[in-house]
Amino acid sequence: MNIKYFTLAASALAAFACTAVAQELVGITKTSPTVVVQQFSGNCAYKRCVPASFETQVVTHAGGSAYDSRIQGTWITNGLLLANVDPWGGNCQYICKPVKIPLPPVPGTKMFATGLAFCDSGALNSTGPGYLFVSYNNGYIARMDVSRCTVKPKFCKVTVPTGYTIAGLATDDVNRRLFIGMTSVQGGNLIFVSDLDKNWCQPLCKAQPTACSSTQSLGPLTGLAFDPCRQMLYVTDGVFTTRYVVASKPSCQLKVAGCCKRSGDPFTGLCFLPHRDIHNVGKSCTIPKCEACPTMRAELSGDPVLGNPYFGLALRNAPNKTTTAILAAGIGACNPIGVGLGFCETIKIALPPITIFYAMAPIATAGCNRNITLGWQVPTNQGLCGLKVSFQWLVVCQGNPTGHGVTNCIDFTFSGS
Numbered sequence: 001m002n003i004k005y006f007t008l009a010a011s012a013l014a015a016f017a018c019t020a021v022a023q024e025l026v027g028i029t030k031t032s033p034t035v036v037v038q039q040f041s042g043n044c045a046y047k048r049c050v051p052a053s054f055e056t057q058v059v060t061h062a063g064g065s066a067y068d069s070r071i072q073g074t075w076i077t078n079g080l081l082l083a084n085v086d087p088w089g090g091n092c093q094y095i096c097k098p099v100k101i102p103l104p105p106v107p108g109t110k111m112f113a114t115g116l117a118f119c120d121s122g123a124l125n126s127t128g129p130g131y132l133f134v135s136y137n138n139g140y141i142a143r144m145d146v147s148r149c150t151v152k153p154k155f156c157k158v159t160v161p162t163g164y165t166i167a168g169l170a171t172d173d174v175n176r177r178l179f180i181g182m183t184s185v186q187g188g189n190l191i192f193v194s195d196l197d198k199n200w201c202q203p204l205c206k207a208q209p210t211a212c213s214s215t216q217s218l219g220p221l222t223g224l225a226f227d228p229c230r231q232m233l234y235v236t237d238g239v240f241t242t243r244y245v246v247a248s249k250p251s252c253q254l255k256v257a258g259c260c261k262r263s264g265d266p267f268t269g270l271c272f273l274p275h276r277d278i279h280n281v282g283k284s285c286t287i288p289k290c291e292a293c294p295t296m297r298a299e300l301s302g303d304p305v306l307g308n309p310y311f312g313l314a315l316r317n318a319p320n321k322t323t324t325a326i327l328a329a330g331i332g333a334c335n336p337i338g339v340g341l342g343f344c345e346t347i348k349i350a351l352p353p354i355t356i357f358y359a360m361a362p363i364a365t366a367g368c369n370r371n372i373t374l375g376w377q378v379p380t381n382q383g384l385c386g387l388k389v390s391f392q393w394l395v396v397c398q399g400n401p402t403g404h405g406v407t408n409c410i411d412f413t414f415s416g417s
Contacts, residue, residue, distance in 0.1 A: 024273040025225055025234060025241065026087050028065045028076045029265035030057045035065070035074065035085055035092050036262070037273060040234070040243065044260035049092035051085050054078065061137060061167050061183070063268030064116035064223065067417045069305035070130055071095055071148060074271065077134075079112030084149065087273065096149035104140040104155045111136050115181065115223065116269060117169035118146075119196060120417060121307025121380055133178060133200070135166040141180070141201055156201035164190065168270065170224035170233060171196060173307040173380045173416070175248065179233060183220040191224075191233070193252050205252035209235050212242045212259035223270030228306050228416035229385035232257060238266025274305045277388070277413035281334035284407045285344035289399025291319040293368035298393050298407040301373050305417045307380040313391050318370035319405060320363035321397040325372055328353045329391040334409035348409035349390040362398045370395075384414040 023040040033056055038046035055078050057063045062079025073084040073095035084096035103111045119131040132144040132151060139160040144151040160166065160182060168181035178200045180192040192203035211218040219237035226233050226246075233244045233254065241260050247253040284296040296319070301312035315325060330350030338346025347353075358372065372393075378384070390411035397403040 027267040027270040051092040065269035066116035066118035069303035115169040168224035170226035207252040274417040286405035289403035290397035312373040324396040345406040
């Protein structure tokens with residue numbers, strides 16, 4: 001159950017933030033289709049998985065990918081199907097099974113999706129569902145309200161230059177921008193920028209992306225991704241992915257900041273993957289009068305991503321006799337040794353702690369069925385990027401004398417997607 005929202009000021013936390021962490025991109029490829037995660041550093045290494053029975057790209061320019069921090073999955077399309085897969089487990093397990101993607105209500109036109117982008121924060125200051133943006137070959141863009149696997153589209157149309165097709169999308173939750181990538185039959189590329197929350201089909205400015213170097217040409221773009229922490233736009237032609245520093249709005253200036261190449265089946269969609277700098281330290285314990293609950297644990301709910309209104313710090317499988325649950329959090333990583341304070345395990349969070357107490361009514365029957373999620377609406381505050389936080393739960397149980405329990409410690413780092 002959700003008890004309340006953690007409202008510690010983002011400005012106070014941001015003062016402790018460190019350098020933003022490494023970047024990874026995830027995209028779907030053209031022919032296989034394969035979900036590929038590529039590091040944008042070092043040797044541009046990548047790993048892949050294949051979603052079961054997902055059909056290949058329907059035509060040129062079709063396809064796209066977008067990461068959804070609420071359900072920790074990647075939306076993918078081949079142009080006509082829409083699904084969400086787990087990019088972390090290595091087997092592309094479906095979070096949302098393939099369904100027909102909603103198409104604009106234009107009779108007599110052969111339509112398919114050409115790009116995806118996900119806005120984690122939904123509307124500005126909103127805690128409603130996230131927004132999945134979808135572009136189409138005929139110039140339409142849909143903003144789909146997403147409630148887990150259910151989408152409700154709202155369509156509008158972009159005035160696309162003659163000979164161009166929309167081929168990729170990306171969102172900037174911090175500055176509330178939608179990037180619209182276009183490519184032409186002659187090989188030219190354009191990036192349009194519009195407002196993320198209103199009139200997203202009316203570009204405010206445009207730019208022409210250049211190649212990474214004089215020896216590398218930039219082919220027709222096939223996907224876009226955006227890093228809100230570094231304010232960098234990634235543009236791929238399927239083989240080369242080029243990174244650009246983006247000027248603050250309303251300017252659309254792009255400055256090349258590096259590139260990566262991959263071999264094999266080319267990307268037909270691209271998105272930015274949050275860096276999962278998550279560590280699980282120690283184990284849970286209980287003493288009488290608490291029930292023995294070996295599966296009691298602390299865990300994250302959703303990803304600690306800028307703008308995610310559904311992120312939370314969770315307690316799972318706590319004793320039914322719990323009368324008080326205490327969340328202890330600190331700025332910094334878990335300490336593997338910890339500090340002994342008389343509990344059945346050491347306190348491993350970074351000190352000094354921030355503590356929140358919850359009074360609870362014990363459940364009459366014995367067991368380990370107490371679950372709490374402390375919702376933490378992550379602000380779209382760029383200063384949070386790279387901030388590491390650790391947390392641990394303590395429980396006090398009914399009895400005379402009372403018992404207690406301690407969970408594992410988890411630390412995580414805020415990032416963007």
